[in-house]
């Protein structure tokens with residue numbers, strides 16, 4: 294499997310090659326001990342990809358009506374494996390591993406205490422993952438990745454997920470401590486952008502996970518242990534979505550770290566604007582959390598005013614994504630023109646299309662255009678009535694998290710893993726990686742496109758075929774469900790190719806040095822205003838927004854709840 298490094302290696306446009314050799318840059322490496330910690334996360338993340346992807350394949354087959362699960366395996370059991378492994382485990386492990394590497398690369402090696410915290414967090418998360426996975430495999434926790442009550446799981450499943458969250462807090466703390474140390478050692482200076490971004494993502498995660506921690510500790514655990522007879526379903530869903538929408542930005546922000554900081558370097562350009570990148574992250578910190586009710590627009594029990602307010606705030610959280618789109622377009626155009634691209638689109642051809650570190654995340658960016666537009670439809674109050682609980686929503690999140698985000702993760706893994714293992718991404722692996730990205734794009738276009746259309750025709754999400762198969766409506770949806778199975782199969786082939794590349798990069802690729810690309814800010818970008826790093830100011834605004842958006846709705850849910858069903862008693 295090992296290939297020698299040849300002159301055909303990862304091709305770059307001629308000018309970029311020349312530029313690199315002129316600068317004759319020394320590759321700055323992630324500290325060896327920190328690399329081990331980051332790599333440990335990659336093993337779990339890609340293991341989850343393989344198993345979760347297999348569960349996804351089974352699912353699209355079952356939904357096509359042409360296949361039945363063997364050995365008494367349940368549809369919801371497979372759906373839970375798929376959602377938990379890909380939505381919660383692959384993402385959390387990749388994010389934490391990537392952030393450790395990014396912090397170590399840009400702020401410097403972790404101290405022994407910080408690294409120890411990182412390992413403690415990793416093992417706490419892993420014990421939690423094994424506990425939760427065991428319960429799902431035993432069919433004791435077929436409650437999907439959102440674990441909505443009144444579906445009830447074994448208490449070990451909830452305790453396992455709680456450990457995953459606690460472990461991620463410990464890891465986040467370790468990264469924040471490294472950032473604090475950097476600031477102490479470099480008083481008055483602007484911190485390294487990637488480290489700053491990792492800190493913002495961790496802070497958002499801390500605040501968001503409080504919701505799900507309260508739900509698990511005070512509602513789901515006592516209920517699954519039989520300590521309380523009933524819990525308030527609406528309260529549990531509200532606490533879940535307080536966390537749940539920020540969860541999607543916890544997935545997205547590491548992809549944005551790659552788009553803002555890594556991709557410009559990969560194409561040989563500069564970071565468009567340090568200030569714009571920091572501002573967009575701060576806006577995510579503010580607006581990711583007070584918007585969860587847009588997942589509950591059809592639910593009774595929350596007054597229309599609060600739904601409307603959170604819809605308005607949702608439109609605010611679209612702004613940093615539009616800023617990101619603008620920044621990326623500008624970066625690409627500037628670099629393309631620098632390389633001699635002429636006319637309206639000449640610059641476009643100059644981008645390094647054969648370099649998987651660019652192409653694979655770029656496919657993700659393209660998918661995010663319809664994915665984001667779909668999100669705007671979802672958030673548009675009245676239009677939500679049409680698509681809610683249909684498979685349109687599944688189509689939406691397969692474009693956002695399952696394409697824009699994960700293709701960016703994979704594109705990053707293709708240089709990060711060899712960087713950490715001290716190996717090279719060969720031209721053969723580069724072509725395989727590009728093939729996986731193209732297969733993913735084709736498979737997802739078919740699968741997600743069919744999901745969007747079937748959703749508009751009313752096809753439900755999360756419903757077992759046997760509950761609607763044979764009905765008049767199902768006949769209308771069936772061709773789209775077959776298309777989903779075809780798209781899903783192509784996606785699974787893509788996953789196998791990705792796993793092949795990852796195995797090569799972990800153990801078989803030739804020894805060598807692979808760069809961890811970090812772009813410098815463009816000259817003339819101006820000094821970054823210190824206010825962008827003043828977490829006290831932004832923290833106060835964040836607290837105010839959360840209090841405004843959530844206090845009265847939660848107060849009303851608790852006070853209107855039938856006695857004894859909330860797990861909380863106010864009076």
Ligand code: HAS
Pocket residue numbers: 439541542544545587588607610611614615617618619621622625658659661662664665666667668669671672673677680681682686689690693694698
């Ligand atoms: Fe969403 C449901 C609204 C973004 C994930 N979403 C979900 C669920 C998931 C999910 C998992 O308002 C299902 C949850 C469940 O199980 O029930 N979503 C939005 C909105 C956005 C959005 C307004 N979602 C995401 C992201 C996700 C994600 C990101 C994962 C990572 N979503 C909703 C709503 C629901 C929902 C409702 C509930 C539906 C229901 O009723 O159940 C926005 O953040 C989107 C903003 C994005 C853009 C796109 C910007 C484009 C960019 C690419 C630029 C391209 C370039 C390429 C530069 C405005 C940045 C250059 C090209 C060249 C040619 C050079």
